[in-house]
Amino acid sequence: MAEDAKPKIATVTPGKVLVIVAHADDIEFGAAGSIARWTDEGAQVVYCIVTDGGAGSNEPGIDLAELVRSRQAEQCEAAEIAGVHDVRFLGYADGSLQPTMELRRDLTRVIREVKPDRVIIQDPTTVLVENTYINHPDHRAAGEAALYAVFPSSETRPIFPELLAEGHEPHHVKDLYLTLTTKPDTYVDVTKTMDRKVKALLAHRSQVGPDVEKMLREWDSEDGKKIDCQYAESFRVMVLHPDPPAEE
Numbered sequence: 001m002a003e004d005a006k007p008k009i010a011t012v013t014p015g016k017v018l019v020i021v022a023h024a025d026d027i028e029f030g031a032a033g034s035i036a037r038w039t040d041e042g043a044q045v046v047y048c049i050v051t052d053g054g055a056g057s058n059e060p061g062i063d064l065a066e067l068v069r070s071r072q073a074e075q076c077e078a079a080e081i082a083g084v085h086d087v088r089f090l091g092y093a094d095g096s097l098q099p100t101m102e103l104r105r106d107l108t109r110v111i112r113e114v115k116p117d118r119v120i121i122q123d124p125t126t127v128l129v130e131n132t133y134i135n136h137p138d139h140r141a142a143g144e145a146a147l148y149a150v151f152p153s154s155e156t157r158p159i160f161p162e163l164l165a166e167g168h169e170p171h172h173v174k175d176l177y178l179t180l181t182t183k184p185d186t187y188v189d190v191t192k193t194m195d196r197k198v199k200a201l202l203a204h205r206s207q208v209g210p211d212v213e214k215m216l217r218e219w220d221s222e223d224g225k226k227i228d229c230q231y232a233e234s235f236r237v238m239v240l241h242p243d244p245p246a247e248e
Contacts, residue, residue: 007184007185007186007187007226007227008185008186008187008237009186009187009188009189009227010034010186010187010188010235010237013038013041013042013043014038014043014116014117014118014174014175015042015043015044015117016043016044016045016046016114016115016116016117016118017035017038017043017044017045017046017116017117017118017119017120018045018046018048018110018111018114018116018118018119018120019031019035019045019046019047019048019119019120020048020050020107020110020119020120020121020122020142020146020149021047021048021049021050021120021121021122021139021142022049022050022051022097022122022136022138022139022141022142022143023049023050023051023053023056023094023136023138023139024049024053024056024071024072024074024075024078024204024207025071025074025075025078025201025204025207025208026049026122026139026180027047027078027120028078028197028200028201028203028204029180029201029216030122030179030180030233031120031177031179031233031235032078032081032082032193032196032197032200032201033188033190033193033194033196033197033220033231033233034188034190034193034233034235035082035083035084036081036082036083036190036193036196036197036200037188037189037190037192037193039082039083039084040083040193045082045083045084045086046084046086046087046088046110046114046116047075047079047084047086047087047088048088048090048107048110049072049075049087049088049089049090050090050092050097050103050107050138050142050145051090051091051092051093051094051095051097051138051142052068052071052089052091052092052093052094053067053068053071053072053094054067054068054093054094054095055093055094055095056071056094056206056207057206067206070206071204071206071207072087072089074203074204074205074206074207075087075089075203075204077203078200078201078203078204079200081196081199081200081203082196082197082200088110090103090106090107094138095138096138097137097138097141097142098141099124099140099141099142099144099145099148100145103141103142103145104145104148104149104153105153105160105162105163107145107146107149107153108149108153108154108159108160108163108168109160109163109166109168110149111149111150111154111171111173112154112163112168112169112170112171113168115171116171116173117173117174117175118173118174118175118176118177119146119150119173119175119176119177120176120177120178120179120235121142121143121146121147121150121176121177121178121179122139122140122142122143122146122178122179122180123143123178123179123180123181123182123183123236124139124140124141124143124144124147125181125182125183126139126140126180126181126182127140129180129182135180139180143178147176150173150176150240151173151240154170154171154172154173155170155171155172155173156170157170172240172241173240173241174239174240174241174242174243175237175238175239175240175241176237176238176240177235177236177237178235178236178237178238179233179235181234181235181236183236184223184234184235184236185235185236185237186234186235186236186237187223187226187227187232187233187234187235188232188233188235189224189227189229189231189232190220190231190232190233191224191229191230191231191232194217194220194230194231197216197220198213198216198217201213201216217231220232220233
């Protein structure tokens with residue numbers, strides 16, 4: 001965001017939201033506060049986790065099949081804390097994800113099934129975050145496939161005609177929220193739901209410990225300063241199909 005640009009504050013609650021990420025726990029780091037706020041305000045939210053989470057441990061001799069089951073259970077627990085009761089796992093291999101046409105088709109199917117007003121994805125353009133973090137390639141692959149599933153695939157009839165044969169008609173997503181972005185322009189006040197965000201992240205016991213809370217609160221406190229609140233989450237937002245102006 002340009003230095004003189006005024007940050008936007010997201011105030012409109014969507015009717016239905018689809019969140020697409022690479023791994024169990026990705027949502028909780030970046031968007032669980034906003035999601036908890038929106039479900040409190042009546043939104044219906046669906047999670048779609050692309051990979052199986054099987055690369056989520058470096059412990060020698062670990063039972064990877066059991067790790068996958070644990071991570072899915074943790075994600076479902078975290079979702080419930082945020083008010084989400086529909087979690088879908090696509091089961092792609094963790095750590096080697098590619099933005100293939102197969103993945104794009106699978107995500108297009110989910111979009112057409114759920115018919116969301118808003119889709120949240122991971123920003124596929126994020127590579128280096130300051131001087132401290134190399135963005136995981138799975139995040140970028142999931143983000144790229146999801147981006148092109150939103151447009152053009154979900155709304156174009158000739159793309160993936162097999163989905164039409166399955167009964168999945170095209171759908172137009174109204175707006176797209178990109179998380180884990182280096183170009184945020186929109187902020188959601190999550191002060192009232194920050195405790196639930198922390199609790200949801202801590203549900204991922206195989207991945208994080210209590211020490212992560214301090215880091216999470218520091219991040220969201222910095223975003224909160226941008227819009228004069230205690231805690232906020234930041235997104236890059238694209239409005240693809242705006243609502244028509246209200247008649248006077």
